[in-house]
Amino acid sequence: MSPRKGYRKPATSCDGCLAWGDFTGSLCPACWQFARQHAAGECGACRRRQPLKSGYCRLCWCQARRNIRIATGKPTSAGHVMAPWLRQVADLQLFFIGMHHHRGSSTTPRPRGHGRRGRPRKPPPPAAVRPVSHWCQPVLFDGVPRDYHRFDRDAHPDPASPWLAWGRHLAHGLAEARGWGRRVRLDVDRALVVLLSPHAEGDVIRYSEIIAPLRALDSSIERTAEVLEAMSILVDDRRPSYEDWLEKRLDGLAAGIRREAESWNRTLRDGGPRTRPRDQATVWAYLNAVRPALLEWSARYDHPREITRDDVLAHVKTLHGHERRQTLVALRSLFGWAKKNGIVFRNPTARIKVGTFEYSVLQPLLPQQVTRSVEAVRSPAARLALALAASHAARAGAIRALQLDDVDLGNRRLTIAGRTRPMDDLTHQMLLAWLDYRHRRWPNTANPHLLINQMTALETGPVSGWWIKHELHGQDATLERLRVDRQLEEALVHGPDPLHLAEVFGLDEKTAIRYANSARALLDQAAEQQLR
Incomplete structure (x- = not known):
């Protein structure tokens, strides 16, 4: 319990x-x-x-x-x-x-220029460059994994190794540039001793070989990999998660259908000669949408060219609403790609109308829903994200991408997704609270993004999408709902004018018209209730 x-x-x-x-x-x-x-x-x-x-x-x-x-x-x-x-x-x-x-006596004065516990600060490693080798022994057996577990820290370290000296020099530079703390520096140095002491010209270090030994040492795998990448001796041989997902989603399909569906999905992901890569979410959604139809047809056919227009119509008749529309769009993409590449003779989805999607009327959030979300967030970062979504209708992706240069506290201006807007009092207070916490928590970080966490403070990239939303998980007023509610509120207060919404929030014409229509329907409904 x-x-x-x-x-x-x-x-x-x-x-x-x-x-x-x-x-x-x-x-x-x-x-x-x-x-x-x-x-x-x-x-x-x-x-x-x-x-x-x-x-x-x-x-x-x-x-x-x-x-x-x-x-x-x-x-x-x-x-x-x-x-x-x-x-x-x-x-x-x-x-x-x-x-x-506890080390030493508390009454012993600490010499100036010494560390936290009175120890002299360790000097930076001497400058080093890539070792020059005029000849190297060719590898006899390529692909044989190394076992770094056999490394003996008492007998095998080679402090005179030029590769270790170069790695330590690069690690020191990265640590200074990224703001790594003392513990991270020591962890990376311990890992480099294990990995680079036996290193020689022509050797490569595979990512899969260092995961287990560095976990046993409790060293940072990501930070050590950054140093090895800077040395150009790391080979990332990890299997992408996309490959496991694709194999699982294609399981059960007929051989010919599976082969063409896989080629189509990889083209969506990677692009082609005249095809740009699609967003990862689109790649997932399209294959998930066509999988039930492909499973059904795999019981009767072995290749996509055997699928007819009647088969497509019979399958979509069993679907309704958004599911029908999504399946038809994905099938048109699949067979359009197959027709373009000469895999099928005729496109069985041609002249099958997808239909227009009728959007429902957007509803404003209730005050108690917003109150519960405000009470749920605890960290300064989550409070700032909530304020940006509720006051400026900022998307989660735009909040993650915000950088310190986008904040002008002196003029109280904020640039979100390329659009500069005035900063309200609530956002100003949340920003000051977060920047104070950020400076106290990670004073040496070099990450230019406004929002950082324990992981990204040692890097230069943004926080993950899950991290910025996880404190509002399970709430009715999520970041996306707060963003929609702010734009709907603007349409209700200033009138359902699509041009005004597009100018204030940078919306495209279709989205602005949708918010204007929802606001007009809500205002008409309120007027009818008053007349009654």
């Missing part, structure tokens, strides 16, 4: 290091991380069954470090130095969470 809303777990002791403190789960964060990297077994000192590093649990390692500090005054964690002290652990000192990481 999940805990009730607002429940807070009381302070307790960790099952691993027995430290007392406030944390979630049964392990403190340090022991949880330790357990991810090491297998369980019987500890050589305390005899408890715990995750072990070199035969000893984390609590015994902490106790051995404490004994060394007491005896010598110098903390150390090197395995060959710690081994005698680990074997001598007999008693265990209990701690509060966080005391294991």
Whole structure:
């Protein structure tokens, strides 16, 4: 049973290091991380069954470090130095969470120019360029995957490797340009030591080979891949998700129909000699729409040229409304492509009218629906996105694409999708709150986009579509509904004038006419109710 809303777990002791403190789960964060990297077994000192590093649990390692500090005054964690002290652990000192990481005396003054814990800041790696090799040994067996799990961090690292020096130099430049934190830099450096120490001229590193070893090291796969791409030695051999989806959607079709349907869908996705690529959502929607018809025809035919006009009419008679229209549009695209490429002799969908789509009257949101959405958002980013959709009718894609240069706080102007508009008080307050949070949370990020998160703060791209909408999931007043409601409100307040709507929101003529018609119908309905 999940805990009730607002429940807070009381302070307790960790099952691993027995430290007392406030944390979630049964392990403190340090022991949880330790357990991810090491297998369980019987500890050589305390005899408890715990995750072990070199035969000893984390609590015994902490106790051995404490004994060394007491005896010598110098903390150390090197395995060959710690081994005698680990074997001598007999008693265990209990701690509060966080005391294991305490180093030195709090009364010792920190020298200026040193790091957070009094350590000297690590100097940047020396400048390096791509190693020059006049000859390289040809690969005997191409395609044999490397096993980086066999890398021994004590015996195999090669600090003198020119490839490692070049990788560290490029990683430092990327870290400075992207605003990577100290932990990310150390994770990437540890991964580069494993991947580049045995590297030689002519070798390539495949993306599929580094996923498992870097996960075992708890290093950032994406950041390490950026460095390897900058070195031009990474081969992205991952299978695209589109291939798995396409294979699943074509399953069950006759061989000839499957072959032509696959070629048509790939042309939609990638484009052709005189065909531009379509949006990914269109590629998915078209194949999903024609799949039931193709499955039905695969039971009788083996090739699209056997499908007749009567077969198409018989199938669409079973459909109604938007489903019928969507299926006909997709079938016309399929057979139009087949006729153009000489796959069929006649287009069976020719002269079959799709019909006009009658849009329903748009309805405004109720005040309680908007109130629930306002109460649901918690983060400053979600509040800003809600304000942009509700006040400026901004689409989710336009909000994701907003950049810092699009915001003019001094003149209180905002540029959304290429159109500059004045900034209202609500948007101004939400912007100030978000920019303050953004600066405190990611002060060194180089991402030019206005909205960022933990992932994109280390990159330069926008946030995902799911991330910007997930706090309003399940609400009636979503970002899209708030955008529609704002445009409908403009039509109700200033009159159902399509030209005014097109000028204010940059709508095309058909969309502006639709909003104007909906506003006119709502105003007529309100007038009739008053007369009654």
